[in-house]
Amino acid sequence: MxxxxxxxxxxxxxxxxxxxxxxxxxxxxxxxxxxxxxxxxxxxxxxxxxxxxxTPENIKDAGKKAIDDNKTKYTPAAGISELKEAIVNKFKKDNGLDYEPANILAGIGAKQVLDTIMRAFVNPGDGVLIPKPYWVSYTQQVVLSDGVPLEVDFKEDLKLDKDHLKKIIADFKNPIKLIIINSPNNPTGAVYSKEELEEVAQICLENGIYIIADEVYEKFIYGDVTHHSIAGFSQDLKDITITVNAVSKTYAMTGWRIGYCAADQAIIKQMSKIQGQSPSNPCSIAQWAAIEAMEGDQGxxxxxxxxxxxxxxxxxxxxxxxxxxxxxxxxxxxxxxxxxxxxxxxxxxxxxxxxxxxxxxxxxxxxxxxxxxxxxxxxxxxxxxxxxxxxxxxxxxxxxxxx
Ligand SMILES: Cc1ncc(COP(=O)(O)O)c(C=O)c1O
Structure with a gap:
């Protein structure tokens, strides 16, 4: 045809x-x-x-061992409990964030986790704020969920233009559900300061907009720059933030396809339902390798x-x-x-x-x-x-x- x-x-x-x-x-x-x-x-x-x-040898070995140990069956949709524990420990150690395993979902790379978030939040016509320049998949994932990507302009310093953000929020007639904050940023390499993040987060709090904090590049920062997790600023912000991360970039594991997020338990419950219907679970072998990545030698x-x-x-x-x-x-x-x-x-x-x-x-x-x-x-x-x-x-x- x-x-x-x-x-x-x-x-x-x-x-x-x-x-x-x-x-x-x-x-x-x-x-x-x-x-x-x-x-x-x-x-x-x-x-x-x-x-x-x-991919570092210790991680590859963990993957090989998982195969030899026959860890090759379906797993719970949101990931095995050992992986969730490793992710809880990672958030505590690296980001000072306290979560329980019920706050965690593992998926097929950060990309699929982000897609699941969109499906969980977006009704047809809902807005999702996407600061420009943006990672290529954000806008298209919103389209896939029948939402409206609302592109927020940036300033000379490549950071989000807060006046434009406020204007879009004021002008858009349908509900605005989410904003995606990606720091360190793809494609610009910009890292948001604590003050900059707090300003944006405050606008979100005032307007009931949930925050997706995409932190997949958090380990790759240079000079005296510091990475900040929005969810760590206050309990109010933790409640409305979904922090997304992955082993893909941090451990050179792009092909293994393990990403994850932490959020309110009620959000994770709904996301797990989506994952249970499509696509079931992230690869069992890759989950064991990701545990070694997060808990093994970080050299x-x-x-x-x-x-x-x-x-x-x-x-x-x-x-x-x-x-x-x-x-x-x-x-x-x-x-x-x-x-x-x-x-x-x-x-x-x-x-x-x-x-x-x-x-x-x-x-x-x-x-x-x-x-x-x-x-x-x-x-x-x-x-x-x-x-x-x-x-x-x-x-x-x-x-x-x-x-
Ligand atoms: C900003 C950003 N978020 C998410 C992803 C997706 O990562 P993953 O390979 O874990 O799906 C990428 C990959 O390029 C990215 O640049």
């Missing part, structure tokens, strides 16, 4: 849904890479946000953090030295978000054009800012080896000079 005739039978929702641009770009970069490798060249991959490190996390910090410094210095590019110093995560719009010309009129040409001519994959809600920027992931970063930055510099 042709795609066109299928459109009559498929849901309007799925037809409206945008494919993940980072996954699409990576697929294109992959294709070109295969071609170029035949000629002895390659694409430098700064696209997908994925640690280039391997690998600091090694990775150190390495990312060196790369962050290098990428930032190189970007600053390129005429026509502006870039703030990323304080966390593993992304730089340079503004490239001053380089646009008759041939390159958008971040899609810029990224497309950079891929074809410059042989470097970056993600266009349009995917994150701002066409003036591109995102560079520096989760790549230092050799690749040096080569990639040389290529970007040459490409920009040629514009």
């Amino acid at each position: 042709s795609e066109k005739s299928l459109e009559k039978i498929l849901s309007e929702k799925v037809l409206k849904l945008e494919a993940s641009p980072t996954f699409a770009l990576d697929a294109k970069a992959n294709e070109l890479d295969v071609e170029l490798k035949k000629q002895g060249d390659y694409i430098v991959r700064f696209g997908i946000g994925q640690p280039d490190f391997n 690998s996390v600091e090694l990775m953090r150190n390495e990312y910090e060196k790369r962050r410094n290098y990428v930032y210095d190189r970007l600053k030295a390129i005429d026509g590019i502006e870039c703030g110093l990323p304080e966390g995560a593993f992304y730089a978000f340079p503004k490239v719009s001053d380089l646009y010309n008759s041939r390159i009129k958008s971040s899609d054009d810029f990224s497309g040409q950079l891929l074809e001519e410059g042989r470097v994959a970056v993600v266009p800012g349009s995917a994150f809600g701002d066409d003036r920027y591109v995102r560079i992931s520096y989760a790549a080896s230092m050799d690749k970063i040096v080569e990639g930055m040389n290529r970007i510099e040459k490409f920009c000079k040629g514009l």
Whole structure:
């Protein structure tokens, strides 16, 4: 059947849904890479946000042991009790947050946990506040739940514009259920200070808006910056905050697919119902590996953090030295978000054009800012080896000079 005739039978929702641009770009970069490798060249991959490190050995061993011990059956929908205990301990140790296992849900990566939150909260037409620039899946997950993504503008410092936030809240006629605060931020690398978070949180408290605190990059912060968990500020805020995290980035475990959240027990109960119907439970083997990740030796996390910090410094210095590019110093995560719009010309009129040409001519994959809600920027992931970063930055510099 042709795609066109299928459109009559498929849901309007799925037809409206945008494919993940980072996954699409990576697929294109992959294709070109295969071609170029035949000629002895390659694409430098700064696209997908994925640690280039391997999962640490102790974690892999725990996964292998889980298989040998036949821990390969269905598990409770929200995760095995041993994993929930490990997550409770993690929140206490790292974030000073007191929870019980009934406050915890584990899912298939932070992405699926976020999707479950949307389904639990959003009625058709409800608003979800999404500060720009945003991680690509937030808006589309809201669309999947029949909600309305409400994009909040950002200021020069790449932090949320509070006046715009208040205006949207005042103007939107339907209920606004949630806001997503992502710090350290993908794509900007910005980390919110305690004061900034408190201001936003206060607005949410006053308006009955629940907060999703997406903290998946909390371990990767640089210089003297500190990460703050909103749920730790007061009991009132803890009551309205769902803190989301994952082992994916922290332990280089993106493929294992374990994410989790902590929230009021009544919220977790409803989310567990959703998970019990779809998709049952996160992979049993990966759950055991995640326990080792959180409870075993943490040395690998600091090694990775150190390495990312060196790369962050290098990428930032190189970007600053390129005429026509502006870039703030990323304080966390593993992304730089340079503004490239001053380089646009008759041939390159958008971040899609810029990224497309950079891929074809410059042989470097970056993600266009349009995917994150701002066409003036591109995102560079520096989760790549230092050799690749040096080569990639040389290529970007040459490409920009040629514009
Ligand atoms: C801000 C943010 N939240 C959530 C996720 C999803 O993480 P996971 O791989 O655990 O699903 C990502 C992944 O790129 C991310 O950047």
